[in-house]
Amino acid sequence: MDYSSVKLGDIELMKLMIINDVRRGISTAMNNSVYDRYSDGSDVIASRLLSKKIEIDFTILYNIIETKKKLSPIISQKILQKLIFSDDPNIYWNVIADGEIKVTEHNNGKYTTGTITFLVPSGHAESVTSNILNATNSGGENGTITPNTTDGSIEIKVNNKGTLPTFPKIKLTNVSENGYFGIVGVKGLIGLGNINEADGVTTPKSEQLYDSNTDSSFSKFKDVAAGIVNPQNSLYGTNGTISFQSDGLRFATQGTMSSSQIAGGGMKVMTLPADSNGHIGATNLYSHFNLFAWAGAMGQTGILQILFTDINDKLVAGYGITKS
Template identity: 85%
Template sequence: MDYSSVKLGDIELMKLMIINDVRRGISTAMNNSIYDRYSDGSDVIASRLLSKKLEIDFTILDNIVETKKKLSPIISQKNLQKLFFSDDPNIYWNVIADGEIKVTEHNNGKYTTGTITFLVPSGHAESVTSNILNATNSGGENGTITPNKTNGSIEIKVNNKGTLPTFPKIKLTNVSENGYFGIVGVKGLIGLGNINEADGVTNPMSEQLYDSASDTSFSDFKDVAPGTPNPQNNWLATNGKLEFQTDGLRLKDQGTVDSRQGVAGGMKVMTLPADSNGHVGAVNFYSY
């Protein structure tokens, strides 16, 4: 079989060697625990996959000594690495080198052959991609999500299109304040939080009440009534006129300054809208 690529992690092995043969086998060995019956035969109590080994036969033609130096640290990693074969691009194997890489030098060292043995502790390959089931594709090939409007529960059926059992990754998002998630599966259940939500406390949230990005001309700000004092400093006059001019509010008319004031100016006011609970005003508020 011809391979255009055999990668270990990010390293392309075919740049260092010629791949002569790969032995992956058809399946992984099974280990069965049985109980002998009093009558004929036995009952299977449990079955499990054993670990698996992959073997790669290779040839090194050029720069044999330098290639060995490059190959050794790549292969001799003490952690699992992903092994990819170009003839089956949708899967990878989590592997670790197993045993010594024995090589044979031929024709007075002009080329070298050898075999690398990889251990696959899980005994099976992994999928490169994962499938997502959500409200948008519910009812399709990945499965269904069915809300129960009576009791508020949601039934999820996932179609596992792989060859082995798998565990789904579930992302949960509350649509309202709730302190509990309950997940029931075929072989068990899990509860997260307080099912009674008995504390009676509503957690405060931060809200944005006004953003000038959607009101670039500051039209929500209105001129104050004549005679309105500046709430921060009554020495500042407020009967001038402010108008938006290309990049912000500018003083168009400075107005008049009476005997109790020293600086001319204008003032606009915006009344903040109510928050999502219908409340006007906030305990903690800031603007910039």
């Protein structure tokens, strides 16, 4: 058989040698444990695959000494390496060199032949690619994922299209805080965490409640209803207007103010959304703003405030910048 490629790890062996023959065999030897019956025959107690060997006959024609020096550290790795043949590129063998690589020099050392023997400890090849079963392709050739809306469990049926039993790799992602995962299979089970969530602790996490990057015109901020007073100081008027102009919110009209008020202005309000648990409000809150201000003429005064209130418009926290 002609090979266009034989790769060991990341190294293309055919750049270093000519591959003359490869012996992979058809199958791996089986080892059977049996129990002799009192009557005729035996009962099979257990069967297992043995390790197997792959042999590669090769020829080195040019730069023999240099090729040997390059080949030795590649072959003599003390770890398993992937061996892939071009005639079957969808599988690989996890191998390690076995025994001495014996070579014969011919025609006064003008070319060299030899055999490399690789041990395959597992006894079988493995697929280069993996098949993925998820909610998108459930019900197809890879299997099905069926949630149970009654008890919250999920039934997963995986179609193994290989020639040997295998273990699936399962990726679990919590959609909310969860203290326990239980996975039950045909031949075993595994539990992670405490099924009773006995610690009683809800683990907090940070969430972004509002970001103007996704609301560049500040459309979620609305003008306050008529008669709403400034929650920090009623001496500031609120019936003026603040509007979006090109790159942010700007003071638009002063509005009117009563004889007891000292400044006129506008006010906008946004109700912070609930977090992922449906809760409104936060124990710890961070708020970042970019503020840009200047005086258009000498003697101008002003105040800019960012205020947080409760459901009854009572001040919780805030800050302000003033020019007196």
